[in-house]
Amino acid sequence: MIGIATAVDVADLKETTLLNMGIFGLFVAVTMVIVLRASRNNKTAADYYAAGRSFTGSQNGTAIAGDYLSAASFLGITGAIAINGYDGFMYSIGFLVAWLVALLLVAELLRNTGKFTMADVLSFRLKQRPVRIAAAISTLAVCFFYLLAQMAGAGSLISLLLGISDWGGQALVIIVVGALMIMYVLIGGMKGTTWVQIIKAILLIAGAAVMTFWVLAIYGFNLSDLLGGAVQTSGNSNMLNPGLQYGKTETSKLDFMSLALALVLGTAALPHVLMRFYTVPTAKEARKSVVWSIGLIGLFYLFTLVLGYGAAALVGAETIKSAPGGVNSAAPLLAFHLGGPLLLGFISAVAFATILAVVAGLTITAAASFAHDIYASVISKGKADADTEVKVARRTVVVIGVMAILGGIFANGQNVAFLVALAFAVAASANLPTIVYSLFWRRFTTQGAVWSMYGGLGSAIILIAFSPVVSGLKTSMIPGANFAFFPLSNPGIVSIPLAFLLGWLGTVLDKKREDSAKQAEMEVRSLTGVGAEKAVDH
C-alpha cells in the first residue's frame, strides 16, 4: 500500500465532533481531579512553587520532559516537517542538543545555589535589587512569549476539533481555553502541575509511539519507503533535503543560523525549566532528572521525524494547510487518518493536556518570579509574609494569563514551534550570559549583569517587533502594516552575542568590585551542595 495517499476529508472531521469532544472532555476532567487532590498539600511557599522539593529525579525528569515537550514539539515540529521537510527537523535537533548546555553547565550548580527562582542564583553574589528586578522582568518576558505560543497552539487544536475556521470564532476559542487554563493553575500550584506534567508526558510519548509504530507499519518498517511516500505525495523531491524553507536567499540562510543559535542556547536559560531543578532534593537528583529528560525528549524527537514525514505522505501538505489550525493541525490530522475519531480524540486530548500543563508551568514560574523577586524582595523589602506572597502570585497568574490570551489571538495561525523559538531567543539573550558569567567568571559584576540582561532582553524584543514576524508580510501578526526593518524572523544571531558582549563590557568598565567572600561562597556551594535546601516533610 505504499504511496497510497488518501487525503483526509476535513468534512469527515465535523461528523465526529461530538465523539472527539467527548473523549477530550473526559480526559480534561480526570486531570482536573488529580490537580484538586494534589493541591490539598499546598501549605507553604516551598509547596506552592517548588512542590516541597519532594520529587525524585526520575519523576522530575519526566515532569521536565512534560514541561519541555509543549505544543511546539508535538504540533509545531510535526507540522514543520510535514510542510517544510528537512528544515523542520532542525527544531528537533536544536531542542535536544540544547539540553547538553543545561546538563553540563547549569542544572546542578543552579540547584545547589538557589531556592525558588532564577533570580536567586543571579543575584547571589551581586547587588540584590537591580539584578533581581532585571531577572524577574526577563522571566516575565520569556514566559509571555512562550505562553503566547501555547495559546495559539490551543486555538489551532480546538478550532480543528470543533471545525471552526473563521478568525472571530477562533479568537473566542482562545479566550475560553485560556481562561480555563488559568483557573487550573490557580487551583493546582506546583505540585498539582508537576503531577499533570508527569501523566501528560507519559501519555504524549505513548501516543506518539503508537502513531510512529503505525506509520512505520504502513511502510513495512522501511524508513526509506516512508520518505519516498512523503516525496511522492508532495511532488517535491526537495522534501528530504535541507533548504526548502530557509535555503531561498542569503537572508533566509542567515535566519536559519539565527534560529539554530537560539534553539541550542535557549533551553538552559528558560526560567520555567530552571525552576524545575528546585523541585528535587539534591544536585544528584537534579542531574538524574536531566539525564532522564534527555532520554525521553530524544526519543520523542525521533518520533517527530516519522510523524512529520508520515503526515506529509499520508495527509499531504495541501490538506494540512487548508484545515482549521493550519500547519499546527498536521499531527491531529495524521491521527484521524490512522485511527479515525477515536485516535483523533485521544491525541487531541493529549495535545490539549500538553498545552494546559505547559501553560500551568509557565504561569507559575512567572507568578513566582513576580511575587518572590519583585513583590517580596523589592516592593515590600522582605516584610511580606508567605500568605501574602502566594496571594500576589495568584493575582500575577491572572494578569499574565490575560496578556497571553490577547497575544495568542494575534499569533493565531503561526507555527507554534516558530513562536516558541522566539521565546528561546529572548531567554538565551536575556538570561544565559548572566547565568554563565556568574557561575564561572569570578570578576563578573552587577553592572555587567544589568547591562547584559537589559541589553539582551531589549535588543531581542525590539528586533522581533521590527521583524517580518510582526509586520510587512501577509503572514505577519499585523498583516496590514509594514514597519519591519530587521530582515530576520529570529533575533538570536544579533541579540545573543550582543548580550555576552555587554556582560563582559559592563564588567570590565565597572570600577566597583563585588564581594569576594560571596563569590567564594557561591562557588563552594555550587560545586559541593553545602547548605542546599532539602526536601520538605509532610
Added chain:
Amino acid sequence: MGNDAHTPDAAASVDFEQVQSTERFQELRKRHRSFVFPMAVAFLLWYFAYVLLADYAVEFMSTKVWGNINVGLILGLLQFISTFAITGWYVSYSNRKLDPIAAEIRNEIEGHEFDKDGNILSGVTK
C-alpha cells in the same frame, strides 16, 4: 520563609574563602571545569558544523546514501547519538570523579557547623 531576599544563611559562619583556597576544593573545581568546558566547546562546534552544512552545503547533505536516506538525515541522527553519548559520559565522570570529593568537602563543612552551634544546616535560621 517566603521572604528570603538573601539565600539561607545556614552555613553563614563557614569561612568560604578559606574552603575555596583549600587544595581539595581547587582539585574539585579543576576536575569539573576540565571536563565540562572542553565538552561544551566540542558539542557546540559539532552542532554548528552540522547547521552550517545544512545551510550552505545542500548538495552534499542531499547525497543519497541508501534508498531515500541522505547524508543530512544521517548527520542529523548522529546529533542524537552524540547527545546521548555525552550525557552518559558526563554522568559516569561525575559519579567517579566529582561526587566523592564534593561529598567529602560538604561533610567536613557541615560537620564543623554541627560542632559549633548544634544546628541542622538545612533549616533556615532566621
